[in-house]
Amino acid sequence: MEAPSIYYYSEYNFEYSSTGKADPNPMRPGSWLYPANATTIQPPVTGSQEAAIFNKQTQQWDVKPDWRKVSLWSKITAQQIWPYQIQIGDTPDSLQATALQPPALFPVWKGDGWVTDMLALENASRAELKRRLERALSQRRLLLDAIEIDVASKVEKDSLPSWTDYCLALAKVPQQAGWPYMEKLEWPQQPA
Incomplete structure (x- = not known):
């Protein structure tokens, strides 16, 4: 007599895991041993975002949503939801998530995209411009002060026009066609 097929499930979430064969019972010839967390009831075929879960109360398999292997992003935070944060039964709707990856800078979910x-992008661009300009103007001011009190080296005197040009180029950054998209902006090269 051929051993019956058995279907194993997880002891934690009762998810179908594998198929095997029952072992013969050495104490009762012709009968079989069935391990814990296994059943002889065949699980249903599941789709790509589904899992078969054994219901111990009804002794049947249930098919539940399973999005653990799909990359999802929160529509609220635009952060990726990691697989360990997704449980069997969760859906993109229940998680307020989407499989659409957000753009790199300042994403917000509106409607269906x-x-x-x-x-936020313009504020960040302005803050970055302000940071660069303040640092450049501070360096230029130091050079001007050193020249004014006649303690500047030849290298420092020669670098003043470069810093002046750099400050003017920074001031013109908002006039670029890519403004305020930071990744499209061509930031001027800071003098050495």
């Missing part, structure tokens, strides 16, 4: 939060 990601858009760039233009106000």
Whole structure:
């Protein structure tokens, strides 16, 4: 007599894991041993985002959503939801998530897609411009002070026009066609 097929499931979440054969019972010839967390009830065929879960109360298999192997992003935070954060039964709707990857800078979910939060992008671009310009103006001011009190070296005197040009080039960054998209901007090269 051929050993019956058995279907193993996880002891933690009862998810179908594998198929095997029952072992013969040495104490009772003609009968079989069935291990814990296994059943002789064949699990149903599941789709790509589904899992077969054994229901111990009804002694049947249930098919539940399973999005653990799909990359999802939160529509609220635009952060990736990691597989360990997704449980069997969760769906993109229940997680307020999407499989659409958000754009790199300042994504916001609107309707059925990601858009760039233009106000946040422009504020970040302005902050970056301000940071660079303040540092450049500070360096230029130091050079001017050193020249004014006649303690500047020849190299420092020669570098003043470069720093002046750099400051003017930074001031013109918002006039670029790519403004305020930081990844499209050509930031001027800071003098050595």
